[in-house]
Amino acid sequence: MNLLLKDKVAVVTGAASGIGAAIADRLAFHGAGVALLDINQEGLSEIQQRLEKAYNVRIRTYAADVTNYALLMETGTKIVDAFGKVDVLVNCAGGGKIPMGFRDHDADSWKKQIELNLNSVFYCCKMVMEQMILQRSGKIINISSVAGLIGGGLLGRSAYATAKAGVSGMTKALARELGDFGIHVNTIAPGLHVTPLTSIHGEDFISSVKEKLILKTAGEPEKLGELVAFLASDNSQFITGSMIVVDGGLAMH
Numbered sequence: 001m002n003l004l005l006k007d008k009v010a011v012v013t014g015a016a017s018g019i020g021a022a023i024a025d026r027l028a029f030h031g032a033g034v035a036l037l038d039i040n041q042e043g044l045s046e047i048q049q050r051l052e053k054a055y056n057v058r059i060r061t062y063a064a065d066v067t068n069y070a071l072l073m074e075t076g077t078k079i080v081d082a083f084g085k086v087d088v089l090v091n092c093a094g095g096g097k098i099p100m101g102f103r104d105h106d107a108d109s110w111k112k113q114i115e116l117n118l119n120s121v122f123y124c125c126k127m128v129m130e131q132m133i134l135q136r137s138g139k140i141i142n143i144s145s146v147a148g149l150i151g152g153g154l155l156g157r158s159a160y161a162t163a164k165a166g167v168s169g170m171t172k173a174l175a176r177e178l179g180d181f182g183i184h185v186n187t188i189a190p191g192l193h194v195t196p197l198t199s200i201h202g203e204d205f206i207s208s209v210k211e212k213l214i215l216k217t218a219g220e221p222e223k224l225g226e227l228v229a230f231l232a233s234d235n236s237q238f239i240t241g242s243m244i245v246v247d248g249g250l251a252m253h
C-alpha cells in the first residue's frame, strides 16, 4: 500500500489530548513516524501505546512545556537523534484559561496567554527550523482559531483572540522567510470542535454554539487531522502562507 506519509517524520505539540491527539493519529495512520510532545506525560504514554498498536509506526513521547524555550531546543536535538530528521511540525498546543475579557486581564495573565498561544509557536518553529533548512524541505502547520479572525466569539477572547490572530501573521512571515528553503508554512483556523477544552463548558453551551453555525454541527477532530495530513504531504506542493478555516461557516472567511 502506498501510504501518503510513508517515511515522513512529524512532530505534534499538544498531542496528549483533543485535536493534537487526533492529528497524531491521522499522521500515524498515513504512515508517518510521530514525535508526540506535551506537558501531560501520562496522556502522551496512552496515545503512544494506542498508535503503536494500531499503525505499526515509530512513536516517541517528549514531555515538554511549549513555553520553555531552552527545554524545546534540547528536545529538538533529542527528536533528530531519535528519528534522523523532521519533515513536519504541527503546532497545536494551546488553550489555557481562555474566557477572559480585556478588563479581566492584568499584565501577568495577558503575558501568560500570549506566551502559550503565540510565542510558543515561534519557540517550536525554532526547535525544528535549522534541521528543516538543512534538509531543504519541511511543512509547518500552525493551529490557530477562528477566534483570531473575528475577535473571539465562541470561547476565547482578548488575549487568546489576539494571540491566535498573531499566529496567522507569523505563518505568513515565516512562509516568506522559509520558502527559499523548500519549507511550507500554513495555518488551520478551527471553529468549534468537541474536545476536553470545549466540553468542560457543558452540553448546553456546545448546543448553543452549534446553533450559530451554518452547518449546525461541531467539527470532528479526526477530519481536521486528515486536513493536516494533506498539508503535511507532497500534495500540498503549491500551498504556503495560507490559512484554512474549518468552522462550519461561522466566519465565512
Ligand SMILES: NC(=O)c1ccc[n+]([C@@H]2O[C@H](COP(=O)([O-])OP(=O)(O)OC[C@H]3O[C@@H](n4cnc5c(N)ncnc54)[C@H](O)[C@@H]3O)[C@@H](O)[C@H]2O)c1
Pocket: 013, 014, 015, 016, 017, 018, 019, 020, 037, 038, 039, 040, 043, 064, 065, 066, 067, 092, 093, 094, 095, 096, 116, 143, 144, 145, 146, 189, 190, 191, 192, 193, 194, 195, 196, 197, 198
Ligand atoms: N477545540 C476547539 O474547539 C478549538 C477551536 C479553535 C482552536 N483550537 C485550538 O486547538 C488546539 C488544541 O485544542 P484542543 O481543543 O484539542 O484542547 P485540549 O485541551 O484538548 O488539548 C490541548 C493540549 O495542549 C497541551 N498543552 C497545554 N499547554 C501546554 C504547554 N504549555 N506545553 C505543552 N503542551 C501543552 C495540553 O496538555 C493538551 O494535551 C489549541 O491550540 C486550541 O486553541 C481548539
